[in-house]
Amino acid sequence: MSLIIFVVLLILCLSLVRKWVNKKFSYWTDRGFMQGDRAFPLGSLGGVGTKMIIAEKYDYYYNKFKGKTPAVGLYHFLSPVLLVIDTELMKNILVRDFTSFHGRGLFINKEDNPIGVNTFTLSGQEWRDRRVKLTPIFTSGKMKMMFELLDVLGDKLVRILEDQLQYTHELEMRSWLQRFTIDTIGNVAFGIEPNALEHENSELAFYGKKMSNITFLGIVRFMIGSEWPSLAKKLKIGFTPKDVNDYFLKIFVETLERREKSQIKRNDFVSLLLGLKDDYTNEELAAEAFIIFFGGFETSSSLMTFLLYELALNPDIQDRLREEIMTGIEENDGILTYDILFGFKYLDMIVNEGLRKYPPIPTTMRKTNKEYPIPNTKLVIPEGVIIPVNSFSFQRDPEYFSDPEKFDPERFNEENIKKIKPFTNIPFGEGPRICLGMRFGLMQSKIGITKMIKSFVIQPSEKTQIPIKLNLGNPLLAPEKGMWLKFTKI
Numbered sequence: 087m088s089l090i091i092f093v094v095l096l097i098l099c100l101s102l103v104r105k106w107v108n109k110k111f112s113y114w115t116d117r118g119f120m121q122g123d124r125a126f127p128l129g130s131l132g133g134v135g136t137k138m139i140i141a142e143k144y145d146y147y148y149n150k151f152k153g154k155t156p157a158v159g160l161y162h163f164l165s166p167v168l169l170v171i172d173t174e175l176m177k178n179i180l181v182r183d184f185t186s187f188h189g190r191g192l193f194i195n196k197e198d199n200p201i202g203v204n205t206f207t208l209s210g211q212e213w214r215d216r217r218v219k220l221t222p223i224f225t226s227g228k229m230k231m232m233f234e235l236l237d238v239l240g241d242k243l244v245r246i247l248e249d250q251l252q253y254t255h256e257l258e259m260r261s262w263l264q265r266f267t268i269d270t271i272g273n274v275a276f277g278i279e280p281n282a283l284e285h286e287n288s289e290l291a292f293y294g295k296k297m298s299n300i301t302f303l304g305i306v307r308f309m310i311g312s313e314w315p316s317l318a319k320k321l322k323i324g325f326t327p328k329d330v331n332d333y334f335l336k337i338f339v340e341t342l343e344r345r346e347k348s349q350i351k352r353n354d355f356v357s358l359l360l361g362l363k364d365d366y367t368n369e370e371l372a373a374e375a376f377i378i379f380f381g382g383f384e385t386s387s388s389l390m391t392f393l394l395y396e397l398a399l400n401p402d403i404q405d406r407l408r409e410e411i412m413t414g415i416e417e418n419d420g421i422l423t424y425d426i427l428f429g430f431k432y433l434d435m436i437v438n439e440g441l442r443k444y445p446p447i448p449t450t451m452r453k454t455n456k457e458y459p460i461p462n463t464k465l466v467i468p469e470g471v472i473i474p475v476n477s478f479s480f481q482r483d484p485e486y487f488s489d490p491e492k493f494d495p496e497r498f499n500e501e502n503i504k505k506i507k508p509f510t511n512i513p514f515g516e517g518p519r520i521c522l523g524m525r526f527g528l529m530q531s532k533i534g535i536t537k538m539i540k541s542f543v544i545q546p547s548e549k550t551q552i553p554i555k556l557n558l559g560n561p562l563l564a565p566e567k568g569m570w571l572k573f574t575k576i
């Protein structure tokens with residue numbers, strides 16, 4: 087083939103590819119929607135992972151299009167997604183017209199990745215059935231039963247931090263808090279003692295962290311799963327990597343066998359899941375234990391990490407919280423109980439403000455399972471489109487929260503909380519798919535904060551990154567360089 091023919095063919099190919107890409111990138115304008123920036127190959131996600139996290143990129147589009155359209159069309163690589171901007175539309179998607187949006191659009195592969203098929207990832211009737219069966223294991227009565235286990239681990243956290251103070255007063259608290267929640271959730275979801283507080287490199291921590299670190303391979307797996315599900319099945323790709331699947335399956339089945347043999351009864355999720363044995367296979371129960379672990383360890387440790395940061399920067403808030411905690415416990419003969427913990431009003435305001443400013447899961451997703459005409463517009467959302475709902479944007483919008491960068495627990499006092507516009511503060515999501523483990527997440531985060539504030543004065547240290555920057559390699563909210571803080575024993 088002569089060089090000229092080769093060059094002509096190459097130009098022809100390139101122009102066909104260009105036409106194809108342009109066609110893909112006109113998906114939203116063809117349907118009358120406004121759309122954000124787009125460029126091959128990242129679509130609208132330029133800068134994500136190198137300059138900002140995806141929630142910040144959504145926030146950029148949110149601010150650019152707010153007031154102009156109820157939702158803006160974007161592209162995840164070449165796939166169209168629709169970012170919600172208007173709170174009324176958000177209410178329709180999450181609650182009122184939920185039947186058109188019951189899935190999250192996550193890829194699942196029952197054969198090769200059973201651990202990835204759970205309440206978080208399922209959609210439709212399968213999701214509904216699971217959710218109905220699981221809801222009773224998260225009631226406040228069941229949480230109270232688990233309180234004691236967490237209380238003991240909270241004391242252990244304090245003891246271990248005290249030991250550390252013999253060597254240094256500067257502690258990297260993100261990793262200590264991850265180790266704390268690995269111990270709590272490993273204990274209640276898998277019935278094992280991970281001993282992560284004692285041993286930095288516990289197995290459970292290794293596999294847990296593997297799920298929350300974005301890697302190039304992880305992105306490729308996610309892309310193949312959402313773009314070409316049948317190819318993903320052939321490649322045996324699922325929601326989690328294979329070793330994560332095998333590990334969690336193995337430890338859960340081992341625990342079940344131990345429990346059945348020894349007839350041990352404990353107040354934990356394993357026992358409650360065992361109660362569903364007639365309805366589900368071991369693999370299905372393991373998948374639920376896995377999502378309890380995954381949903382519970384990074385989220386609560388992220389929340390506590392950012393709370394400690396704000397408490398260190400705001401000593402007046404910290405002092406008032408300590409006063410509330412000390413008095414409350416003292417008046418109850420020195421004993422912390424579930425009711426005392428949930429009766430701490432100022433702690434509750436602080437936790438709410440932490441969740442507002444730093445939502446551990448900053449974006450939640452829905453997927454249209456049928457066409458949806460947006461009320462009072464001519465716009466129709468097509469079937470099969472992923473809809474990111476970026477709580478991060480609403481919760482930091484000055485229209486809804488004045489001076490949003492300010493950490494101000496008073497936003498959540500008895501009077502002000504009533505004034506918050508519905509659907510603008512949704513750190514646990516909303517509607518029928520709202521976080522199932524909210525009470526547990528709040529309980530363990532409140533226990534951790536209570537125990538630490540009761541025992542230590544927490545201050546910024548020379549190594550504290552102020553203002554804090556976000557870790558670009560984590561889909562959840564995490565600080566870039568850990569959380570270094572100065573601890574002094576009271």
Ligand code: HEM
Nearest residue numbers: 206378381382385447450514515516519520521522523527
């Ligand atoms: C501070 C802690 C936590 C935060 C901020 C949080 C946040 C969230 C968010 C934003 C969602 C998505 C909701 C939606 O799409 O509307 C979610 C779902 C979920 N969370 Fe949590 N979570 C936390 C703790 C936990 C814990 C401790 C567990 C388990 C014990 C858990 C289990 C789940 C499950 C199973 C779902 C899926 C619910 C469904 O799709 O029906 N979460 N969580």
